[in-house]
Amino acid sequence: MTVYFYRDRFVESGQSAVPIEERAYNYGDGIYELVRFDQGRPVGLDEHLERLETSAAAVRLRLPFPLAKIRAIVVEAASRVEAPVVDVYFQISRGEAPRVHAFPEAEPVLALFAKPGKTYTDEFRRAGVSVITVPDERWSNCYIKSLNLLPNVLAKQAAVEAGVYDAVFVRDGFVTEASASNVFGFHAGTFHTAPAERGILNGITRRFIIAAIRELGLPLCEERMSAKFFEQEVEGAFITSTTMDIMPVCAINGRVLPSLAENSPVWTVLNRMRELSRGAGLSVG
Numbered sequence: 001m002t003v004y005f006y007r008d009r010f011v012e013s014g015q016s017a018v019p020i021e022e023r024a025y026n027y028g029d030g031i032y033e034l035v036r037f038d039q040g041r042p043v044g045l046d047e048h049l050e051r052l053e054t055s056a057a058a059v060r061l062r063l064p065f066p067l068a069k070i071r072a073i074v075v076e077a078a079s080r081v082e083a084p085v086v087d088v089y090f091q092i093s094r095g096e097a098p099r100v101h102a103f104p105e106a107e108p109v110l111a112l113f114a115k116p117g118k119t120y121t122d123e124f125r126r127a128g129v130s131v132i133t134v135p136d137e138r139w140s141n142c143y144i145k146s147l148n149l150l151p152n153v154l155a156k157q158a159a160v161e162a163g164v165y166d167a168v169f170v171r172d173g174f175v176t177e178a179s180a181s182n183v184f185g186f187h188a189g190t191f192h193t194a195p196a197e198r199g200i201l202n203g204i205t206r207r208f209i210i211a212a213i214r215e216l217g218l219p220l221c222e223e224r225m226s227a228k229f230f231e232q233e234v235e236g237a238f239i240t241s242t243t244m245d246i247m248p249v250c251a252i253n254g255r256v257l258p259s260l261a262e263n264s265p266v267w268t269v270l271n272r273m274r275e276l277s278r279g280a281g282l283s284v285g
């Protein structure tokens, strides 16, 4: 069961036809967020809304409604879906206008869908997922959560065709992130992840994980991780996103990583991160 919102109201599937000259459609001219509700409680909603504002400002996009109203629509959408875990995807485009590149005189448009979220069993996580590395051919402003995801689509397809779960981007010899998630490595007792620079999306889950690692007093190296280090040396790795939490990696370009023990630091961080992200009012800004 999916709930849709378009422009100014909730609509039935099929009533939400998008005009052909809509800038999200023609140019990918817009931004988006995806927030998860777990047992009715949003995970990191403040952080997602704040990132939406950051993305909007970065591409000079006016929000169609005040943030409080967008929040209320997101919460209302989630409440209309009867499922223990609900994902709400919402995007804002620069609107409908005759197709010319420069900003048109148009009203920005909110489009949203909410549906039951996919969850993974601990058994699935324990087995982990395999990844390949691919060249990061995206633009240099990946901190903006823009609708332009063609390189991400191509990277994920390359992974599927290689028979693995996901693709990890490498730019100038360093790991940036994965096709729809952030990447962490684990080596000699230290967690490694790329710093939140312009070239990666500063994932909300990433922030919860960093908060968990710090709170547990475990070493964290938030510096660029070379592809060689990631591909050849890390003893453990995981990818992180709103829809996956932490997903352990079991193989990188065919190099098999040792399976994770229940008492390993990665599992400890996973469990603590879940508690933190579900805790009321935690800010990981």
Ligand SMILES: Cc1ncc(COP(=O)(O)O)c(C=O)c1O
Pocket (backbone or CB within 6 Å): 152, 177, 178, 179, 180, 181, 182, 201, 202, 203, 204, 205, 206, 240, 241, 242, 243
């Ligand atoms: C490219 C990319 N990096 C990282 C993430 C993880 O972000 P978050 O944890 O906020 O879901 C996503 C999520 O969609 C993404 O698309």
